[in-house]
Amino acid sequence: MTLEIPPLPGIILDPIVRLALAEDLGRAGDLTSDATIPAGTQMRAVIAARKPGVLAGLDVAAHTLRLIDPDVRLTVKRHDGATLTPGDVIAELDGAARSILIAERTMLNFLGRLSGVASLTRQYVDAVAHTKARVVCTRKTTPGHRALEKRAVRCGGGTSHRYGLDDAILIKDNHIAACNGSIADALTRAKAYAGHLRMIEIEVDNLAQLEEALKHGPHAVLLDNMSLAMLRDAVNLTAGRVPLEASGGVTLSSLAAIAETGVDFISSGALTHSAPNLDLGLDVV
Known part of the structure; x- marks a missing residue:
């Protein structure tokens, strides 16, 4: 079943879009359109795909x-999450020519970037479709655009790790180091601090750390930069007691083998920090 991804609320979109438009319009507005297009001129245009991919970002556009x-x-012709082929019309625009041309580049910047994230995510999701593993993104997002990019991952069929530092506890190696290297101490402190709805995950680098962590009841364990053999051993050792997340150095070519070890989640910062823009264009018709 395909789930419809709802648009982000205006209160989130508004400051992001206003900043982008102010950056483009500067102090004097669109000099070219004002100089060349008579006031009141009407235009009809389409936004279309020039490369294959997955659509995301219609809400912000x-x-x-x-x-x-x-x-x-x-007029929207393709919805977020739709698979695109070159030439597919995504939307039609009818109205003042000056207005459409002012909005054009900012709309395409958002659509191209976010569709690129969705398209790369879909490749990752398809690569693990034969397993139970789910693909998740991380906090390695463009500053100020996290909500947009994480929604784009969802449009591509992935899901999200925590959105920020404030919605889950993830104890990483540096947190453990700051607790005198004690996994037990870090988890004990976290469980005493967290409310009953707070997720606690801990990162481990080896099987000995995993065994120690499991004694103290984390809600999930992140297996950091482990070999395939170690991942398989970790799955066997855990025996389904907590969800396991593989992370570190994940690539499209390594993804299927990682998923086949039996882990529950695979996280990758590349979904958001390395996705190429999807080529889309606006043309007058």
């Missing part, structure tokens, strides 16, 4: 257009 000119009509 639509918000961009609304802020420039709420009277421009946007």
